[in-house]
Each structure stands twice: as C-alpha cells, then as structure tokens.
Amino acid sequence: MDPHLLRTFVAVLEHRSFSTAASVLGYTQSAVSQHIAALEADLGARLVERRPVAPTGAGVRLMEHAPALLLRLDAARADIARLRRAPDARLTLACSPAAFGPELARALAGLRAAGPVEIDLHVLGREAVVEAVLTSRADLGLVDGVAAPSDPLPLPDLGPTVTLAVTEEPLAVLFPHAHPLARRRSVRLPDLAQAQWIDAPDAAVPLARLREVSHTAGFHPRIRHHGTDPHALAALAAAGHGLTALPLSLATTFPGTTAVPVHAPRLVHRTELLHPTDPTPHTTGLASILTGAG
Template identity: 75%
Template sequence: MDPHLLRTFVAVLDHRSFSLAASALGYTQSAVSQHIAALEADLGTRLVERRPVAATPAGARLMEHAPALLLRLEAARADLARLHRAPSDRLTLACSPAALGAPVARALARLRASARVDVEVRVVGREAVIEEVLTARADLGLLDGVAAPSDPLPLPDLGPTVTLAASEGPLAVIFPDGHPLAERDAVRLTDLAQAQWIDSPDTAVPLDRLRAVCGADGFRPRFRHLGTDIHGLAALAAADHGLAVLPLPLAAALPGVTAVPVRHPRLVHRTELLHPADPSTPARRLTGLLTHRDGSRVHEDAD
C-alpha cells in the first residue's frame, strides 16, 4: 500500500472534496483522482463515493487504520533523523492542558537554573502530544488521563518511544458555585452518570473514558467544549452548562466553580512523560526532574 496514495485518501475524506484535498496537498484535482483510483485498484474495492464525496464501508474501515499507519511512517523517519542530530541547548515540551501545572513549571525552573536551555512549551490536545513526540516536533511530551492507582494510561502502540510515570493525584468534579452538591465532601461518579456534562475531550476527562472506568451508561454531553482552554471550560461549568472532571489541585484554583473530590470509583489523575529512546541532553535532564530520578520529589498536589 503506497503511503502517498493513502495520504491522498485521508485528505479527500477529511475535506470531503477532491478539489479541496488537491489544494491542501499541492496536487492537481486530476492527480488526486488518479491516486484514489490507484489505491482502489490496489485493494480491489471501491473506497470513496464520488457524489457526494464520502467513504464507502470499505473506505470507512480503511480510515480506522490510515491515520495511525501514516503517523508510524512519519515517526520512523523522525527516529532515524535523530541519529544524526547535532547537540542542542533547546527543548520543546508538548503538554496536554491538565498536565501542565506548578510541578512542571518548577521542574523547568530547576532545569534552566542548572544549564542554559531555551525552552518552548506547547499546550495541545492529548492525541497531538503523542504526534508531536513521535514526529520529533517536540523533545518531550506530558500526557494526562485517569487510571486506577499505579496503572499506566491506556495508550496506543508508540514504537520505540519511552513512557514514564510523572505524577498521580486526586480527581474532582467541578460544580457551579452554589450548586446543591457543591457542599459535599466527596462524590461518587456513578451517582452523577445521568447529570448534564460538558464534553471536553482535550481538557477534562473525556466522557467516553468516564463511561469505561465507571462501567455505566450515561455521562452524556449537554455541551461540547473543543480546544485546550481550561478557564473557558470553567466558565461554561460556572454558567451551569454541565459538569466536568479535572485534577483536584487544578480544579480547586478555577474561579466560579467548586471542586468536589471523587470518592468512587478509586481513580487517580495520572500524568505520563513520553520521550524518544535517545532523548537530547536537556530532555534527559528534565525527565530526571519530573520522574524524581535526580533525588527530588515533585508531587502533583504540592503547594
């Protein structure tokens, strides 16, 4: 399967247009049509309906594989390029929103105090963190999610990328100030399954993850919040658009909402650090600070 043809296939279905895909890829529309026809001939099945542009059942199944296949190819190219890189005093850190907090900021301060390092921090969605590290656009990634205590996050196959635990801490549901449940000492997530929720997959705990860990239906979105703006999410919750689950230290500092700890099920907010098998010197130093390998202790719920 030719990756160039596969990339064109993904672009056509992402844009739902042959002409827009051609513009995005820098091809002619005729070339895009030829690529799709060649891929269909290779696989022996029709993949794209032309009018209107949409995936056939076979095309929809291929789309389940295509993005991951293309990412792994790009990751392999980036991994080989790292073998020939020159030493650098620059560090690019990709973080999901709830993974970037005071402990990370303190670790970065210690890194810069011990060595001259130019640092760039990018706050992106969870899937984008993985992509940034795999494709060498970032030296390190910090990715957050929920898990049982000491369990790893459920991540896809990352090839030679190394995954290390960075921190674990408590979770909380955010309620509007004055909400009847905001006075409680703790809540059970299963008791809130039929409440109104904000679906914020890159900022809060994704609702499909809550359904999975609670083993319960519900957690249906009343409102969707896309992006990485935690304060925007808090403003929506404060205006009674729905509930969301965040790490407790972060939630407690947000205006207009009350953070109530999650008592059941027994879950933690977990942050994991991703880096290539051969990290740069600044990345290796920051990894030591974040995973306590330098003798320090950096807790998620530290003051």
C-alpha cells in the same frame, strides 16, 4: 499499500472534498482522483463515494487504521533523522493542559538553573502531544488522563519511546457553587451519568473515557468545548452549562466552582512523560527532575 495514496485518502475524507484535498496536498484534482482509484484497485474495494464525498463501509474500516499507520511511518522517519541531529541548547516541550502545573514550572526553573537552555513550550491536545514527540516536533511530552491507581494511561502504540509516570492525584468533578451536589465530600461517577456535561476532550477528561472507566452509558454533553483552555472550560461550568472532570489540584483553582473528589470507581488522574529512546541531554535532565531521579 502506498502511503502516498493512503495520505490522499485520509485528506479526501477529512475534508469531504477532492478539490480541497488537492489544494491541501499540492496536487491537481485529477491526481487526487487517480490516487483514490489506485488505492481502491490495490485493496479491491470501493472506498469513497464521490457525490457526496463520503466513506463506504470499507472506507470507514480503512480510516480506523490509516491515521495510526501514517503516524508510525512519520515516527520512523523522525527516529532515523534524530540519529543525525546534533544536540543544541533548545528544548521543545509539548504538554496537554491538565498536565501543566506548578511541578512542571519548578522543574523548568531547575533545568535552567543547571545551564543555559532555550525552552519552547506548546500546550496541545493529548493526541497532538503524542504525535509531536513521535515525529520529533517535540523533544519531550507530558500527557494526562484517567486510570486505576498505578495503571499506565491507555496510550497508542508509541514505538521506540520511553514512558515514565510523573504524578498521580485524585480526580474531581467541577460543579457550580449553587449545584446541590457541590456540598458533597465525594461523588460516584455512575451516579452522574445522566447529568449534563461539557465535553472538552483536549482540556478535561473526555466523556468517552468517563463512560469507559465507569462502565456506564450516559455522560451526554450539553455543550462541546473545542480547545485547550481550562479557564474557559471552568467559566462554562461555573455558569451552569454542565459538569467536567479534572485533576483535583487544578479543579480547586477556579472561581465560581466547587471541586468534589471522585471516590468510585477507584480512579486517579495520572500524568506521564514520554520521550524518544535517544533523548537529548536537556530532555534527560528535565525527565530526571520531574520523576525525582535527578
């Protein structure tokens, strides 16, 4: 399967347009059409309906594989390129919003105290953090999520990378002050499945993950938050637009809201660090500080 054809296929379905995909990829529209036709011939199945542009059943199935396949190809290219790169005085760090906290700020201060270093910090969604590390756009990534105590996060196949636990802390639900459950000492997630929620997959625990870990249907979004700003998310929660789940240490910092810990199921909010198997000296230094090894 030609990866160039696969990239064209993904672009066509992401944009639902042959002409837009051509513009994004720098091809002519006829070239895009030829790519799709060649991929369909290779796989022996029609993948894309032309009018309107939409995936066929086979196209839907291929889209389940395509992004991960392309990411692994990009990761392999980046892994080889790292072998030729000379270490420099810059550290590029990618971090999901709930993974950034006082510990990281202190660790960065400790790294700077050890020697001169220029730090580029990018706050991204979880998937974007993983992709940035795998493709060498970031030297080190911090991602957060929900898991059973001591269990690793359900991250995708990361190839030649190192993943280390950084922190585990209680998970909390953020309620507006006036909510009747805001006075509880703790809550059960399954009891909240039919409440109204804010779905903020890049700034809080995704609702799909809450359904998975609570083994309960529901968790319907009243509003969808697209972005990485937890303060905007908390403002929505304070105004009564819905509930959201965050690490307890972060959830207690927002005015107008009350953070109530989750006691069932037994879960923790976990932050993990990931970096290539051949990290730069600054990456090794920061990882050692964050994991207590330094």
